[in-house]
Amino acid sequence: xxxxxPVNAKSMESAICxxxxxxxxxxxxxxxxxxxxxxxxxxxxxxxxxxxxxxxxIVDEKADVLLTPRCGENAxxxxxxxxxxxxxxxxxxxxxxxxAFKEGKLSELRDIHPGHHRG
Amino acid sequence: MKIAVLxxxxxxxxxxxxxxxxxxAGDAMYVDCDVEEPNGHLFFKPGAVKTxxxxxxxxxxxxxxxxxxxxxxxxxNYHALAWVGGGVKIFDEICHSCGGCIILCPEKALTGKxxxxxxxxxxxxxxxxxxxxxxxxxxxSGVPIIKELLKGTEExxxxxxxxxxxxxxxxxxxxxxxxxxxLVTEPTVFGVHNLNMVWELVTLLGKPCGVVIxxxxxxxxxxxxxxxxxxxxxxxxxxxDAELGLLNSNALIAVREKAKYGRLFGDLLARITGEVWL
Numbered sequence: 001x002x003x004x005x006p007v008n009a010k011s012m013e014s015a016i017c018x019x020x021x022x023x024x025x026x027x028x029x030x031x032x033x034x035x036x037x038x039x040x041x042x043x044x045x046x047x048x049x050x051x052x053x054x055x056x057x058i059v060d061e062k063a064d065v066l067l068t069p070r071c072g073e074n075a076x077x078x079x080x081x082x083x084x085x086x087x088x089x090x091x092x093x094x095x096x097x098x099x100a101f102k103e104g105k106l107s108e109l110r111d112i113h114p115g116h117h118r119g
Numbered sequence: 120m121k122i123a124v125l126x127x128x129x130x131x132x133x134x135x136x137x138x139x140x141x142x143x144a145g146d147a148m149y150v151d152c153d154v155e156e157p158n159g160h161l162f163f164k165p166g167a168v169k170t171x172x173x174x175x176x177x178x179x180x181x182x183x184x185x186x187x188x189x190x191x192x193x194x195x196n197y198h199a200l201a202w203v204g205g206g207v208k209i210f211d212e213i214c215h216s217c218g219g220c221i222i223l224c225p226e227k228a229l230t231g232k233x234x235x236x237x238x239x240x241x242x243x244x245x246x247x248x249x250x251x252x253x254x255x256x257x258x259x260s261g262v263p264i265i266k267e268l269l270k271g272t273e274e275x276x277x278x279x280x281x282x283x284x285x286x287x288x289x290x291x292x293x294x295x296x297x298x299x300x301x302l303v304t305e306p307t308v309f310g311v312h313n314l315n316m317v318w319e320l321v322t323l324l325g326k327p328c329g330v331v332i333x334x335x336x337x338x339x340x341x342x343x344x345x346x347x348x349x350x351x352x353x354x355x356x357x358x359x360d361a362e363l364g365l366l367n368s369n370a371l372i373a374v375r376e377k378a379k380y381g382r383l384f385g386d387l388l389a390r391i392t393g394e395v396w397l
Contacts (some may be wrong), residue, residue, distance in 0.1 A: 049198025049213045056192070056201050074210055081203035 001031035003101065004063035004084075005094060006054075010038040015092040020071045021051035028061055029098060051075030058084060067097050070110065076112045120395050123297035125282035125290060125321075127313020129393060132303045132333035132357070135367055138162045140391075143374045143384040148275040150268055152293045153283045154237065154252035154261035161370045165242025165249040170236050173252075175216040176231035180207045184228035191220035212259055220363050237264045241271070245375075250274065250300060257317045262292050269296045286320045294321055299395045300328040301354070304341035305339040315343065329354035329394060331387065354394065355387040 006023030007014045017023035024044050024109040028037045039061065043053030051071075055078035058066055065085045069092075079086060089097045100106050124137040134151075138159050141149035151159040151176045152320070178191070178200070185207055192200045192207065199213035200220060209235060236253040250271060252264040260363060261283070269292075272278045282293045300321045304314040314330065321328045328351070332342050335356040346353050363380065366373045373380035 043198065046198065047196070049195075049210070052201050052210060052213065053198040056198075056203075059201075059203060074213065077210075078201045078208065079201050081201075081208055083204070 001065065002061070002063045003027075003029040003031055003098060004043055004058045004061065004066045005029065005089075005097065006041075006068055007038070007094060012036060012094055014094065016067075016069065016094060017088050018069055020068045021054045021075055026054075026057065026061075027094060028063060031102065032100075037071075038054070038067065048068075049074070052078055055079050055084075065101070069108065071112055073111055073112050073114050120276070120298045120390075121278045121280060121293050121296055122299050122391060122395075123280045123295065123326075124301045124303060125317050125327050126284060126303040127286060127316045128309065129284040131284075131305055131310065131313070133238055133284070134162070134281050135373075136301065136303050136331055136357075138335065138372055138383045139380070140388055141247050141277075141279040142245075142332045142372045143381055143388055144277045144279070146275070147246070147277040147279060148226040148248045148250065149270060150272060150278060150280045151249075151251040152253040152265050152268055152280055152289075154264045154268075154289075155283060157251045157253055159242065160242070160249060160251045161282050161300050162346045162372050163239075163242075163244035163247060163249045164370075168240050168242035170238050170240050171267075172235050173264050174233040174235045175263050176218060177193060177211050177214045177216060177234050178209055178220050178229045179232040180209060181228045181230070182206055184226045186226050186228075190223050190225060190227060190366065194219055194223055207344045212257070215260065216263065237261065239264065239267050239271075257344060261289055265292050269293075272296070286316045290317075291320065291324070294326060295326055297326060299391065300326045301391065302328055302330045302351075303333055304330055304342050305334050306332055306342040308341050311341045311345045318349065318351065325360075327394065329391070331357065333357045334359040352394070354390045357383065 005027045006017040006020050007025050007027050008017050025038050043050040053073045055075040059082040067087050069089050087106040088109040124133050141147045151157040192202050199210045202210045240251045250266045254261040283289050304310045330353050342353045367376050374384045
């Protein structure tokens with residue numbers, strides 16, 4: 001199972017990023033192998049539609065689940081369309097959230113916000 | 120001549136100034152480009168109103184033809200398209216209707232479909248032709264409606280454009296069409312902060328401009344000081360006046376109600392006309 005998490009830096013000690021679409025990096029963690037890989041988010045500084053592009057990256061990397069504090073409506077549509085399940089993180093520690101997810105302690109993310117779209 | 124009336128912040132008096140200028144000019148056109156919350160028509164109460172829908176073209180995908188090459192997804196600068204679950208997903212609200220994806224699709228799997236985003240209303244109030252743009256709720260950009268409104272502004276000698284607040288894309292679109300800009304401000308620190316933003320914008324676009332200080336008080340004030348420092352002409356000072364405020368709150372046009380306000384705006388109009396034709 002491949003787990004995606006928005007993070008502030010390319011390190012397992014980094015904090016989880018409070019924004020999904022505009023996170024600078026994503027961690028892709030392989031639940032079976034215990035390996036981790038960090039990918040830059042090219043949508044981070046984009047003018048609009050950052051959530052869609054970011055969700056596209058998560059989908060293209062074939063992640064099974066996304067652990068995130070928040071997620072916008074457009075990104076959620078892309079993720080749902082590809083069957084990526086979203087779970088709400090409980091604090092900003094990468095390791096603690098992965099552990100909690102494995103133990104089934106994280107709840108599904110339900111409060112999808114309408115986004116921060118600009119005209 | 121097209122006169123754009125703008126200000127950094129809302130509630131400064133753009134509509135008040137542009138409505139009264141158009142009314143005092145008589146045979147003129149008033150164009151409400153504040154399409155997110157148009158209110159000039161509430162003052163003019165135009166008759167014989169004709170309404171025209173404004174539509175934009177957004178892509179529609181033919182999934183039979185689509186081969187999943189993702190040229191469209193990679194092209195879109197606004198990320199309005201995504202490749203999900205073996206198909207192209209289009210986000211209508213994100214799309215800016217550039218049409219690039221339709222042109223680039225090698226399989227001709229994308230075509231354009233019309234999407235109504237709002238309307239343009241045209242009516243008459245005494246000698247003034249009143250144009251109002253109205254954006255439908257939930258539509259992110261009113262720029263196509265402003266383009267449609269500005270198409271109709273060639274027929275009149277005197278056109279007053281009531282701009283949206285701020286200094287974003289939608290304001291630039293409006294200012295670009297103008298011959299002269301009136302920057303409405305208030306004699307406050309906040310007013311000056313916003314005045315500075317629009318002044319930078321009109322300067323960048325190379326438009327001549329003058330400042331109107333609304334709610335003016337006869338004391339030293341930040342707006343007057345700012346204009347002196349930047350060497351910007353203060354072309355009008357509208358007094359902080361309870362009667363004027365009351366007329367405006369009741370959606371009445373001051374110049375049509377009281378001769379003294381007719382003179383106030385008549386003088387302002389003469390000053391602007393002089394500035395533009397110098």
